[in-house]
Amino acid sequence: KQEVTQIPAALSVPEGENLVLNCSFTDSAIYNLQWFRQDPGKGLTSLLLIQSSQREQTSGRLNASLDKSSGRSTLYIAASQPGDSATYLCAVYNQGGKLIFGQGTELSVKP
């Protein structure tokens, strides 16, 4: 059974810092991995999608990497801003056609 774990559960940083969020998964047989952002009481916004054959994707200040063999992904946020404060969810699309989510990392960026 696929399990997705995110570390840390919560993170508080001062504005301007670069930071890394971690995601690990137990079954490497995945189609892709996605990082989502969720603001309080809101739905999900897709940030980056990495296909199983890819190693990384970049969008603006965000960079996500994927090491499928070791079951790990990282989301790197450069020059963090208060507007980046949200919960970040990692999810893998497994071969059963389901999206399995991690517990999320709650990020707070202080001005």
Place this chain on the structure above:
Amino acid sequence: GAVVSQHPSRVICKSGTSVKIECRSLDFQATTMFWYRQFPKQSLMLMATSNEGSKATYEQGVEKDKFLINHASLTLSTLTVTSAHPEDSSFYICSADFVRRETQYFGPGTRLLVL
């Protein structure tokens, strides 16, 4: 990107009543729609997968008679919480995909509070 809407965005109901939540794909036809539940400070848990015109597939531990799913068209799926109880209070999110195993497009969620 593809847009998925949910209605209502928030609902408060009395214990014992039934509540219907609609999920619509606005600019594409969804092959499959998914229903998730999210409790405070927790992640999304898949409740069921529904395909247009067929019965939904429920995850282990989800009562199909309590959470009725109807997927009448390629753009609409409904979740009905029957005889709601306070423990059903949660954030319900739907999603839809049209390129299997590529990604899912998520609705904005429905906050249900059962008194």
